[in-house]
Amino acid sequence: MEYKSVVGGHQAMEAKTLDLDKNTAHQTNGDFWDTIGSDVLGVTALPNYGAFISEETVQLLEDVQCKKILEIGCGNGRSLKYLAEKKAAELWGIDLSSEQIKRTQDYLTSLEIKANLICSPMEEDCGVPKEYFDFVYAIYALGWTTDLDKTIQQIHSYLKKDGTFIFSWSHPIHKCVSIEKEKLIFNNSYFDESWYSTLINDKEIMLSNRKLSTYINALANHGFMIEKLIEENDEAMLSKKSENSFEKKAKMLPVTFIIKARKL
Numbered sequence: 001m002e003y004k005s006v007v008g009g010h011q012a013m014e015a016k017t018l019d020l021d022k023n024t025a026h027q028t029n030g031d032f033w034d035t036i037g038s039d040v041l042g043v044t045a046l047p048n049y050g051a052f053i054s055e056e057t058v059q060l061l062e063d064v065q066c067k068k069i070l071e072i073g074c075g076n077g078r079s080l081k082y083l084a085e086k087k088a089a090e091l092w093g094i095d096l097s098s099e100q101i102k103r104t105q106d107y108l109t110s111l112e113i114k115a116n117l118i119c120s121p122m123e124e125d126c127g128v129p130k131e132y133f134d135f136v137y138a139i140y141a142l143g144w145t146t147d148l149d150k151t152i153q154q155i156h157s158y159l160k161k162d163g164t165f166i167f168s169w170s171h172p173i174h175k176c177v178s179i180e181k182e183k184l185i186f187n188n189s190y191f192d193e194s195w196y197s198t199l200i201n202d203k204e205i206m207l208s209n210r211k212l213s214t215y216i217n218a219l220a221n222h223g224f225m226i227e228k229l230i231e232e233n234d235e236a237m238l239s240k241k242s243e244n245s246f247e248k249k250a251k252m253l254p255v256t257f258i259i260k261a262r263k264l
């Protein structure tokens with residue numbers, strides 16, 4: 001067993017390196033998100049891209065009014081609600097977890113918001129229309145994919161030409177470093193993208209920590225142009241929070257990254 005900083009990366013946890021089996025990963029992670037996922041990892045939803053970055057500050061979404069929008073890994077639907085309030089024309093969401101889809105459906109129905117929701121792994125062709133969307137986005141969801149290339153390829157096919165793809169995820173440096181007794185400890189190799197499993201509140205998850213270059217090169221290889229890469233934490237959001245170890249860490253390194261890319 002080795003120690004890795006995982007997901008939120010606040011502190012290192014025991015992790016077991018494994019060979020990726022896609023179906024096992026979907027089953028394991030699906031079960032995590034069907035049960036305790038949102039309770040232990042919290043909600044990561046627009047206007048927030050992560051703990052310390054907000055759309056209100058970075059202004060990446062441009063004008064979404066009357067636009068067709070798809071969320072990858074829609075979780076419990078809070079981001080879709082945010083976009084409904086911004087008067088998007090059509091809302092779609094994909095999620096691996098049937099419980100997350102149900103939560104989104106119940107939440108949006110209670111607010112009389114219409115959305116097309118599909119329960120599917122993001123890696124697979126699940127019947128989402130092609131060349132159809134103005135925006136595709138994913139908030140802390142893309143990193144769960146078992147096949148980044150295939151997922152980016154799918155996303156590219158859903159977008160219209162010049163359509164925008166925005167996603168946020170844990171910064172890979174954040175997931176290499178934990179804070180322990182006021183010190184930052186570099187636990188994992190930045191270059192190690194092997195799959196691992198670990199337990200969060202006794203539930204297993206399976207993940208890999210991809211390098212920033214892996215995301216950027218996958219986008220470039222599948223016909224996207226990068227318009228923006230954001231790594232900075234928002235000082236104002238940081239200063240609002242109490243000074244626990246996570247905030248201390250976030251003052252020294254990026255904990256979230258956001259990429260905005262355009263389909264060529």
Ligand SMILES: C[S@@+](CC[C@H](N)C(=O)[O-])C[C@H]1O[C@@H](n2cnc3c(N)ncnc32)[C@H](O)[C@@H]1O
Binds near residue numbers: 033043045074120123
């Ligand atoms: C951190 S949550 C996203 C949170 C979401 N932005 C929200 O506002 O609730 C990650 C989501 O990705 C979904 N997910 C995990 N692996 C997936 C996969 N392979 N394909 C599609 N969705 C996946 C999970 O079920 C979970 O709902």
